[in-house]
Amino acid sequence: MELFDVVFYVFAFITVVSAFIVVFSRNIIYAAFSLLFTFFGVAGLYVLLNADFLAVTQILIYVGGILVLLLFGVMLTSNVINVDIKTGTIQTVPALVLVAIVAGSLSGLFYSTWKDVSAPETSVVTTTPALGKMLMTTYLLPFEIASVVLLVALIGATFIARRST
């Protein structure tokens, strides 16, 4: 086992264990905090995959932005801290069937295709300049349309939050 593998398993372990806590914790604050470690672990996996820009964005946006917003939301909402979230299980049988089908087909998918995966021939040093150039050339239109989507979402959020007069 090389150093690379060891680092991979460390990050994978952090991600999976904290994800389990997010799902199974009955305290919403614990869930939110362990989400922090999930995001962190995923960012580590991105670094191992040579996706440096993605890793930094993951930390900046998910940890720095979304998670903080989530915690603020939880803490500012009255009575949420002490309330147990409803985590009862209903519709067990249909859910099991569905999960089995999805899990089966997805694992079949990955099993049938994983041998085609190969490492890149040249090692990538940094991806940020290339990404920046592509956003302004090939992917210019999606980049601009994404800004319209965000504007619509912003207007919608203020509209919904506004008290009706």
Add this chain to the structure above:
Amino acid sequence: MAEQILQDLQLFYPELALTATFLVAILADLIFRRTSVVVSGIVMIGFVVTAVLVLGQSDLHASIFSNMIAVDPFAHFFKLVIIISAILIVVFSLGSAELNSPNRKLGEYYALLAALTLGMMLMAGASNLLMMYLAIELSSISSYILSGYTKEAPDSSEASLKYVIYGALSSGLMLYGISIIYGLTGSLDIYTINQVLAEGDISGVALLIAGVLTLAGFGYKISAVPFHFWTPDVYEGAPITITAFLSVASKAGGFALMIRFFKVTFIDSSVVTLPEGAWATFEGFEWYHIIAAMSVLTMTLGNLVAIWQNNLKRLLAYSSIAHAGYMLMGVVVLNNQGLAAILIYFVVYLFMNLGAFYVVMLVANKTGSEDIEDYKGLGARAPFITVALAVFFISLTGLPPTAGFIGKLYLFAALLNSGWVWLAVVGALNSVISLYYYVRVFRNMYLRPADQPGPPLVFGKLQTAIVLVLLIPTILLGLYFTPLVQLAQASVKIFGTP
């Protein structure tokens, strides 16, 4: 690159005009806070300008912004359907009592209507999976907000929330599918994906799973079974103008997107032993069986459940699910004849469905009810619009001499010519079922006396004129349809396919 982008921009004027309309509408809403008529005027002008720009784009074959958007006759046709219904929806909104209640500010409503239209127009042309996803999201997010616009109505907020949850789920499934397709083929560009598939190294099963996941996103937009669960609640709870818009334009965008995706991606252009205008899929990617099953389920469920509905908006919601099922039959046959039939059907559907919704809105403006029981005796109280509603319903059933008959005729002809007899039979049986629930409305309007006789409903000249604008094409296209058929047959050309 910069010159290329500037050149591409010239083919992007309609969408640019819509974006400008959206932004100007927001600014105008800030300046003229109290008078939302300014914003509606701006949006109306913007839509008309866009319609003129779209008309100027006929017979172009190009792919712009590094193959992100295709500008071809196929997209042109759908853009026309979308912008015409957008203009009609603005007209409807101006006369809707539900929306124009005092104290309601409609600035954001009209601005978001422009954003929604922009999203649908992008759906008509998108030829890259990333662009397709963004176009779907733009139109979805705008429709979430618009369907919850009448906040004081409890079912409106519920509609909006349900729409968000189902929308998020199907976006998630679709993104997952797209990511698997990207992993398998190494590209998001549908032309490149087609080339990779032509080389034949891709596992059929893996791509099938990815394709089905992606289909969740399209199926949700066109409200096909089993992705239809949001439709009845959203259609009932949303303001009726938005319901009408979603039922026509949103479906048009979804169909354009889905047809382009499947036709460009899975079509084997190396097969030459085919009759004129037919296509062949790659071996191992016989996805049209899935679409045939979806089509049967969609129309049968839509029609059967519609029988039990007492709210006309909900009835029309299920009827629109059924119509999506009919149109899916045109995709199954894999030839240009089926495609042309879908295009014809969309134009017909635009007039008859918007017409039905408009009459329901007019009646609700006066009586405050969309319940089928309150239509008792309406035939005597409002003769003109009940006759109009009857014509729209006859057309929705598909009986001659209305336009709906022509729409169905071309669909069934396409099916029979390609040997899909059983599917045509299922479609015909479904039309018979649909007759039952439309007739229920007729019976209440003409044969049953009202519980409490009310005064005659009087409608203004403008409202009568709008009904006529929708009624005349519904009848005329049933009698003289050659130009429409020619236009549809000329519009089946999709960029990048033979």
